[in-house]
Amino acid sequence: MKDSYGIITYQDDVLYIAIEIAGYNWEEADKLRKAMGKKIPEEMAAQKDKFIKGCQDHGKLSSNQAREIWHLIEPFAAYGFNKAHACSYGMVAYQTAYMKAHFASEFMAALMSAESDDIEKVAEAVKECKAMNMKVLNPDVNESFADFTVVDDKTIRFGLSATKNIGHHIVDAIILERKKNGSFKTIENFLERVIDKDLNRKSLESFIKSGALDSLGKRHTLFSNIEKLLDFTRTSHEASSHNQSSLFGQGAENKHASLVLDEAEENEDEALAWEKELLGLYVTGHPLEKHKSVLLKSPTQISQMNENSGGITMFGYINQIKEINTKKGDLMAFVNVQDLTGAIELIVFPKAYQQYKELIQPDAILAISGKVENRQGKMQILCDRVQIITSDVIAQAQQFRSASGNASQSYLRIHIHDGFDLKLLAEIKKILYNEKGETPVVLHINGSKQIRLPIAVNMSNHIIEKLKNLSDNLEVK
Helix, strand or coil: CCCCCCCCCHHHHHHHHHHCCCCHHHHHHHHHHHHHCCCCHHHHHHHHHHHHHHHHHHHHHHCCHHHHHHHHHHHCCCCCCCHHHHHHHHHHHHHHHHHHHCHHHHHHHHHHHHCCCCCHHHHHHHHHHHHHHHHHHECCCCCCCCCEEEECEEECCCCCCHHHCHHHHHHCCCCCCCHHHHCCCHHHHHHHHHCCCCCCCCHHHHHHHHHCCHHCCCHHHHHHHHHHHHHHHHHHHHHHHHHHCCCCCCCCCCCCCCCCCCCCCCHHHHHHHHHHHHCCCCCCCCHHHHHHHCCCCCCCCCHCCCCCEEEEEEEEEEEEEEEEECCCCCCCEEEEEEEECCCEEEEEEEHHHEEEEECCCCCEEEEEEEEEEEECEEEEEEEEEEEEEEEEHHHHHHHHHHHHHHCCCCCCEEEEEECCCCCHHHHHHHHHHEEEEEEEEEEEEEEEEEEEEEECCCCCHHHHHHHCCCCCCCCCC
16 A cells, blocks of 8 residues: 555555455455445444454454454445546546546537437536537537537537437438538428428427527428428428439429418517427527526526525526415415526425415516525425515625625624523524525624634525524624
8 A cells, every 4th residue: 555655545455455464365355345335234244353353363453453444444445446447537537627628619519419318418518618608509400410519619509419309310311411412591492302201290390499490480480380381391292202203204303382481470488498498408598688687686596506505595587386285274385486597496385475475476586585405306495585676685685795705704793782692692503503604603792702603604685684583682794
């Protein structure tokens, strides 16, 4: 273990300890490794006795020394890697980091192509692209290939195969036709030239909704004329087949009258919803862009929330509301809340729902305070308070946002006046421990004594209000 300065670092170290100190042979050492890795209680108990006895007999160690070594290797071996494995992964990690740093667009395009079957992972990668100031364009039958492709250093084009309901067979047919005869000029030109069994209602709707046909027509106009498009496709393909099989055919190219499509009013929100449905994310815009000026002032963004966030205040858009009755017959709600960075479920228990039900309505933009929890791997907010977003609420949000961004210089200061109340201290402690975060807390008693508490909290309207409501003798800054 001289390479790791006596520190147990690799799985190999455990094997060498067993061989050199406990007198194991290689076969016995491998059994020890397997027992530790699989955490088999009976085998572990037998190995522990064997190891300690071996250390005493072979290594001439005391019982306490042998037990100390066992306690060092026991938890390590349950999740340890051999040196070759660790080295290989280290190299791959370094190479991956190098590629992302120096060939960012190529790296992200390759990553999204590799994960194209998992919409959620693609959505996460697109978020990362935005954080890296890279733009991801929607799919396009004239520009896209099967996989994500690099347009330039700051732009990536969505792959056709990453679009829901679009199979590889029709993608290959589109790309082959485009390579042979050039770009598609019109929607009629596209429907005539792409002759494939998978060009049907389902795939055509997906092409339209995802924006892949935006260069050939407006989405809602194309979608509302889907029957005409399908009829045109059948007619043109039948004519093409007839010409090819006829001895006196006029050639493979069929000239049809242009389609006369009924104009439909474009609906940006619905178009974005289609993108979300087919691509897993919003590409050409975001339905909340019109509320951007307010949402960007939110003290906490959904993408920043984790199980350690504790109490938070956020500005969010009420997307969906699902009401249920508890076993006692009380009404509560599960609310889908969105901001510009994502969505999260808000749980509003009966007492809070009764108080804020009139505010919690679809399409409302509200200030929401509550506690973030991880329930079965899913982030949720347990709602405590809901407010209409006013100029005062925004001003407070800016203050707390500044405080949380400078937690090392800012403090939550609690001043207790007129006496030392143990019951009040206990209540303060309870609130603080339920709102853990990064802002340190200082307690001032009777205007003189100052105590830095061994806890940090998440600075928010929520925690300020809860503390203030404890007592009139309490001042919170």
